[in-house]
Amino acid sequence: MIKVEGLTKRYGGFTAIDDISFEVGKGEIVGFLGPNGAGKSTTMRILSSFMPATSGRASIAGFDVFEKSLEARAHLGYLPENVPLYTDMRVTEYLNYRAAIKGVKGRRVRERVGDVKELCSLRDVENKIIGTLSKGYRQRVGLADALVHDPDLLILDEPTIGLDPNQIRQVRELIKNLGKHHTILISTHILPEVEMTCSRVIIINKGKIEASDTPKNLVDRIRTSGGIRLEANTGADSGVEQLAEITGVKDVAVENQGDWKVFTLRTEANSDLREEVARLAGERRWAVRELARSKATLEDVFVEITHADA
């Protein structure tokens, strides 16, 4: 659906994206992750034919975004960052206009606009002026706009930014449902969201692609250096010395919380030392109130990958 080869974009002397290549297959939901300024929006703006790349090629549904721009655009539903909308139009009026301009014909306009209003729960604001809507509703109007011509591919640039947790959940559900029939490329900071919705993740940092894999594989990769968290009252013992003696423990960090201490153990790859830790605590008569293996999340992956050179 999307094919990007050796794409580079320079703003003046500054290289925003640097020779990136990736593909998104039909039916995939791909999360496009990266810290601020990584080049996510730049990539998406090139894909949407909004601006040309400095070098490299990109195509959508087989159409080059520069040479066959009009065809490529017709296959794409694009939601730009910050959701620009004509604030003085009414919701239905705006969606009618957008449907028409994207080539939906005659009677189909009503039908499609009705469908997307339903899908994005816009029924109760359909006659309101867009400028008076809350952020959450505007976001949904933007999404409805991206969907209105029933495109094969959706490119959504930070669709949940600035929403409250409830709204985020709604949008996430919506995207999940859309994923059943559409190919989606979605950029976001919100990692649990990606873990829940995306079949694959592309992590980009400073204009380069650092990783591209399923969320599970990425997390597994980082879990190779796992950890254990122990919260205990060690009495007279310092705790750190004893824990460090367990084979497989690489290092121990401690934090005091009154009588209680919180130990964070980094362990060797693929080992689970919870039993050993429990046995030790029993022998030394420590009072334990928490013992857990810390699970790596996509967040750890993200931090590790994008933080290495910060």
Add this chain to the structure above:
Amino acid sequence: MRTFAILFLREVKAFFYTPIAYVVLFYFLILTGFNFYSEVMILNRGPVEITVVEAFFDTVIFWFSYVLIFPLITMRLFSDEFRMGTFETLTTAPVRDWQVVLSKFFGALFFYVVLWLPSLLYFVVFQWVARSDAARSPGSYWGAYALLLLMGCFYISIGCLASVLTKDQINAAVISFTSITLWFFAGLLTFIFGVTAPVFKDIISYISAVEHMSDFSKGILDSRPLVWYTSMTILMLILTCHVFQYRKWKA
């Protein structure tokens, strides 16, 4: 064509979303109405050489209000799209850049024409009440209104260019107002300084809106202004299109 029509329709509607459209309409109605009234009053005092139509288009009020409307109707055309960021949604829809530029130009032109419609009524009423012709011949009307349309095209295209240069409507208005006014006064140079060198006079008469109008409102149709305004409008629109593209790519 379909795409153009959809864009054009939105542009026309967009005029009436803003209070400025109504302000301009009202203001223009009052000014031209007053202009017409005072012209008729002056002509009423005694027999004069000129007709109502000629006089109407030859007053300070007329030209002043005329020059002022262009910044007002063109300033938001592109600036607003840049300011709101909607030029991103606009240009990532399957539309061509020239379609966008032309739809904005013709949208503004449409509004401009609407602005002038009531003034036709003045002349109709005059004929009806005074039972005398407001003009020497029908050609006079045609001439005056054809020229208004031509000049409108040109000044609107200047406004388009000004608006595509900046995302601040006020800047756009200042740029277009300044250019149009300068342009306008350039046409009055011979008059102001009493220059009589034939070459200079020729050049000026090519660009002088006031001279054009005094000819056209007598019913004298000259092809030079026609060519001049048409080609300048096209030039301005081509420039607008290029700047639009450039700004998009710079984003």
